[in-house]
Amino acid sequence: MIVCITEKPSVAKDIAAILGANVRRDGFYEGNGYNVTWTFGHLCCLKEPNDYCEEWKSWNLSTLPMIPPRFGIKLIDDKGIINQFKTIESLIKQADEVINCGDAGQEGELIQRWVMQKAGCKKPVKRLWISSLTEEKIREGFANLKPQANYDNLYYAGLSRAIGDWILGMNATRLYTKRYAQNRNVLSIGRVQTPTLALIVARQREIDNFVPEDFWEIKTKYRDTTFNSTKGRYSSEADALEVIEKIKSFPLTINSVSEKKGKEAPPRLFDLTSLQVECNKKFSFSADETLKLIQSLYEKKVTTYPRVDTTYLSEDIYPTIPGVLKALSPYAKLTEPVLAGKIPKTKKVFDDSKVTDHHAIIPTNVPPQTAALTRDEKLVYNLVAMRFIAAFYPDCIFATTTVMADINGTPFKATGKVILSEGWRSVFNKDYSNENQNGEQQDDNGILPSFTEGESGPHEPSLLKKTTQPPKLYNEGTLLRAMETAGKFVDNEELREAMKENGIGRPSTRAAIIETLFKRRYIRKERKSLIPTLAGTQLIDTIKEPLLKSAELTGIWENKLRMIERGDFSAAQFINELKALIHDIVLNVLRDNGTSSIAVENDSPKTPPKKPRASKAKKAE
Numbered sequence: 001m002i003v004c005i006t007e008k009p010s011v012a013k014d015i016a017a018i019l020g021a022n023v024r025r026d027g028f029y030e031g032n033g034y035n036v037t038w039t040f041g042h043l044c045c046l047k048e049p050n051d052y053c054e055e056w057k058s059w060n061l062s063t064l065p066m067i068p069p070r071f072g073i074k075l076i077d078d079k080g081i082i083n084q085f086k087t088i089e090s091l092i093k094q095a096d097e098v099i100n101c102g103d104a105g106q107e108g109e110l111i112q113r114w115v116m117q118k119a120g121c122k123k124p125v126k127r128l129w130i131s132s133l134t135e136e137k138i139r140e141g142f143a144n145l146k147p148q149a150n151y152d153n154l155y156y157a158g159l160s161r162a163i164g165d166w167i168l169g170m171n172a173t174r175l176y177t178k179r180y181a182q183n184r185n186v187l188s189i190g191r192v193q194t195p196t197l198a199l200i201v202a203r204q205r206e207i208d209n210f211v212p213e214d215f216w217e218i219k220t221k222y223r224d225t226t227f228n229s230t231k232g233r234y235s236s237e238a239d240a241l242e243v244i245e246k247i248k249s250f251p252l253t254i255n256s257v258s259e260k261k262g263k264e265a266p267p268r269l270f271d272l273t274s275l276q277v278e279c280n281k282k283f284s285f286s287a288d289e290t291l292k293l294i295q296s297l298y299e300k301k302v303t304t305y306p307r308v309d310t311t312y313l314s315e316d317i318y319p320t321i322p323g324v325l326k327a328l329s330p331y332a333k334l335t336e337p338v339l340a341g342k343i344p345k346t347k348k349v350f351d352d353s354k355v356t357d358h359h360a361i362i363p364t365n366v367p368p369q370t371a372a373l374t375r376d377e378k379l380v381y382n383l384v385a386m387r388f389i390a391a392f393y394p395d396c397i398f399a400t401t402t403v404m405a406d407i408n409g410t411p412f413k414a415t416g417k418v419i420l421s422e423g424w425r426s427v428f429n430k431d432y433s434n435e436n437q438n439g440e441q442q443d444d445n446g447i448l449p450s451f452t453e454g455e456s457g458p459h460e461p462s463l464l465k466k467t468t469q470p471p472k473l474y475n476e477g478t479l480l481r482a483m484e485t486a487g488k489f490v491d492n493e494e495l496r497e498a499m500k501e502n503g504i505g506r507p508s509t510r511a512a513i514i515e516t517l518f519k520r521r522y523i524r525k526e527r528k529s530l531i532p533t534l535a536g537t538q539l540i541d542t543i544k545e546p547l548l549k550s551a552e553l554t555g556i557w558e559n560k561l562r563m564i565e566r567g568d569f570s571a572a573q574f575i576n577e578l579k580a581l582i583h584d585i586v587l588n589v590l591r592d593n594g595t596s597s598i599a600v601e602n603d604s605p606k607t608p609p610k611k612p613r614a615s616k617a618k619k620a621e
Contacts, residue, residue, distance in 0.1 A: 027087035044114035110158035157565035198549035210470035227412035250408035253456040266424035268311035269360035272507035280477035287511035307508035312354040393424035416448035473529035486555030502555035
């Protein structure tokens with residue numbers, strides 16, 4: 001008998017139907033030589049401090065740092081979880097073989113391995129690895145089961161992450177709470193949440209300390225075209241007026257006219273972060289709301305696995321593209337031109353070197369109208385579908401005209417841009433003619449009139465006063481981008497892709513991190529902007545250890561976890577580094593003779609919080 005363990009009851013139901021396990025039992029499906037059962041996300045977690053020794057039950061500085069000689073796991077204390085685990089344990093004992101059908105990712109691997117370890121599984125285990133829950137992909141996955149050992153490094157990375165979060169979170173939270181908290185408040189410290197909070201505090205501080213400065217720009221109008229002084233900004237109005245006085249009585253003379261053709265590739269396919277950013281921008285969805293919506297679309301079989309950090313497809317997906325495009329029947333007018341010819345296969349879409357566990361988020365070959373989608377699910381699905389269709393359209397071709405002019409020795413320039421062939425832009429129902437790919441207005445005149453070198457004539461100069469602006473507050477979309485790039489502002493898609501290795505958090509957990517900061521009353525929201533609270537600001541100011549609050553240093557640490565996943569770094573070395581780090585942090589805080597004291601808002605937790613029932617992507621790092 002073969003036991004299949006999935007991560008959710010709904011997935012178990014789908015797999016059981018395909019395998020012929022059609023008899024519903026208490027906690028599993030049975031039939032055709034299979035028993036198909038499920039977890040509810042995490043059934044197990046790392047043991048609490050007091051599970052190791054009674055002394056660690058109390059929050060005392062004298063017991064820190066707490067480093068168990070060997071980390072252990074336990075069942076989460078929940079009646080439903082305990083009953084379901086007993087079912088899984090019983091099925092494993094009767095099994096000849098076990099198939100790990102957990103979600104195909106680091107967290108999914110950890111969930112399944114812990115359950116099997118707790119159940120004392122000694123049976124042969126195979127791994128089902130699929131990117132969508134369509135019947136076709138499930139059948140294909142069962143036809144190509146892999147040895148579970150192929151995914152050992154994935155498990156080691158997940159285990160290292162969990163142990164690392166325990167070492168840092170448990171010790172640093174107790175340390176800072178007992179040393180600095182007022183009124184029995186809990187000061188929560190986390191490997192990712194604290195550097196993320198530091199980003200928000202730093203941005204607020206930049207704004208608070210910003211001193212606006214006035215500057216002036218000189219422009220002039222000639223033949224209904226705006227020309228800008230190439231000298232840029234003037235810090236003094238008197239200097240700018242002096243230039244105006246110098247040029248106003250002289251004609252503008254055209255020195256050169258040049259035209260350059262350019263092309264713009266379609267926007268990249270979505271990974272989870274870019275989808276969350278887009279949904280926040282267009283619909284004001286929070287990162288957590290978007291994650292829930294795209295997870296639901298995955299479970300309804302209309303989109304592929306969502307917890308991904310790549311915007312590329314593997315080359316073996318290419319033969320399936322026509323079938324997916326044909327399934328997008330509501331978009332037939334847009335897919336028809338693509339299906340009429342040979343579908344392009346470019347490195348900007350298909351690149352095996354950029355795909356590890358999973359490819360970018362795309363629609364499946366299940367027509368969307370066959371699934372009962374909610375209004376919000378339709379909005380998210382539409383973004384995914386439109387981005388997917390646009391990926392196979394031609395580049396947008398445009399021409400940029402640059403006109404250089406002179407007025408009594410002062411150089412001026414005018415630019416204009418015209419779309420020659422819309423290409424992928426024709427997919428979207430929006431005029432992008434004067435915007436860049438990020439939706440920002442371009443500083444150009446659109447289509448310019450025809451100019452001739454040597455022509456000249458009168459013009460109308462003007463002086464425009466402006467004031468420097470502070471950086472903008474983070475919203476959830478821009479914060480997600482900052483987490484992805486370890487706090488660095490990166491607009492270029494290719495560079496941003498390269499920096500993901502050193503991003504903080506994982507795509508699947510970043511939404512939960514932001515939610516944790518809200519729950520801890522470290523940040524609040526004003527309209528769409530994220531504002532640090534007094535407690536959040538005081539906490540960051542109190543923490544002196546760079547690794548606890550530096551997004552860049554935490555990003556380097558995150559990269560080591562990715563290296564463990566690839567087999568390029570030792571899990572033991574990673575954990576040993578953390579043990580040494582927490583020893584140093586404890587000593588440094590205990591030596592602090594300062595009088596810092598932090599109070600969280602009145603409705604925040606007053607006592608060490610009881611550990612909640614964990615679920616995938618909900619555990620704050």
